[in-house]
Amino acid sequence: QLQLQESGSGLVKPSQTLSLTCAVSGGSISSGGYSWSWIRQPPGKGLEWIGYIYHSGSTYYNPSLKSRVTISVDRSKNQFSLKLSSVTAADTAVYYCARETYGDYAFFDYWGQGTLVTVSS
């Protein structure tokens, strides 16, 4: 059974960089047919897709965040990471990592439990 687990700082100061890691167990992050995403949810609000990295290492980011986002993969540790720079209070949210299975169709079939990141001085 695939499992994803987010980790990282739960409190980030304004203008600093948010850093999170998603550890994947029960499967290889290098397997074809999958991409690995970050999705966030501000308190009491809906879901916003941040971006993904393919098993090949190529990335795609939400244009609304693109200038501040970097997603990278560490195959040796079977994990992928998110960095979001120049954060403000608007970046306060629960951050989820998720696997997207793609083929004829694409969907998020495995999710981490989420981690709350608060931006505050």
Place this chain on the structure above:
Amino acid sequence: DIQMTQSPSSLSASVGDRVTITCRASQSISSYLNWYQQKPGKAPKLLIYAASSLQSGVPSRFSGSGSGTDFTLTISSLQPEDFATYYCQQSYSTLLTFGQGTRLEIK
């Protein structure tokens, strides 16, 4: 961006009721539409993919239909564990987007 609009935003229903939630895309997305269920404090859970395919392990009382711009999620007979928030999501565009959610509450 492809905008996803769900209706209603909230819904009150009773155990045993048949419930339908609608999702409309701002442009045609063929059948590239997924549905998720989210309970408080939990991650979303995939229910339906490709508009009408039931994810493994999801009860058969959940069903999805539609194509193009208009989609529906139907719960045939509400169970107590179904009270949650439901989101649609399109995977037609590289920029993935979600609907704003429909909160299903107990009447």
